[in-house]
Amino acid sequence: MFTTFCYTSYMINGEELLYVVDENNNPVEGKSRNETHAKNLWHRCSHIWVVNSKNQVLCQKRTMLKDKNPGMWEAHFGGHVRYAEEYIDNALIESKEEIGLDRNKEDMIFFKIYKYNKDKEFQGIFYTYWNGDSKDLKLEKEEVETITWIAITELRKIFKEKDKAWVHQGYEEKILNSLSKD
Numbered sequence: 001m002f003t004t005f006c007y008t009s010y011m012i013n014g015e016e017l018l019y020v021v022d023e024n025n026n027p028v029e030g031k032s033r034n035e036t037h038a039k040n041l042w043h044r045c046s047h048i049w050v051v052n053s054k055n056q057v058l059c060q061k062r063t064m065l066k067d068k069n070p071g072m073w074e075a076h077f078g079g080h081v082r083y084a085e086e087y088i089d090n091a092l093i094e095s096k097e098e099i100g101l102d103r104n105k106e107d108m109i110f111f112k113i114y115k116y117n118k119d120k121e122f123q124g125i126f127y128t129y130w131n132g133d134s135k136d137l138k139l140e141k142e143e144v145e146t147i148t149w150i151a152i153t154e155l156r157k158i159f160k161e162k163d164k165a166w167v168h169q170g171y172e173e174k175i176l177n178s179l180s181k182d
Helices: 033-038 087-099 152-160 172-179
Strands: 017-021 027-032 043-051 056-062 077-080 109-116 121-129 144-151
Touching (some): 027 033, 043 087
Antiparallel strands (some): 017 027
16 A cells, blocks of 8 residues: 655755745745745745545655655645746646656646645645556655555545644645545
């Protein structure tokens, strides 16, 4: 059920330019990742939910090398939108980089932009359907420790019970309801 990989020696690029925005998601400028996080500036991220025809979501366990939520589970993949980059373009890049899932714009279905106050993020949320075998994916060693398919019904329980092993953003119930075929 689990595909596990262990890696070491990774440094987050603190100089990567992120897309800094105001509290209404209007573009401001590019700032380094370090400055953006240190000053708690609003910025953009993309989230990609991978769903199969069995009503399952491909979930990941974050590596211990991550600067936020290390070792925790997430029901999505994604990352910070770089300066002057669009949400959809970042989602395509992150899908390919993090798990080796090559998608195109037509494969990505836009769900919503979610304002996440805790981390001052505007999250561009997408989902994509894929029925492949998770063993065929190539995990980015610095980002993803392991992946597994989890039923939407099980994920509902996880988020309803606020399981402490999982990252909670606040929009999970809405997207799971939208993705559910039951």
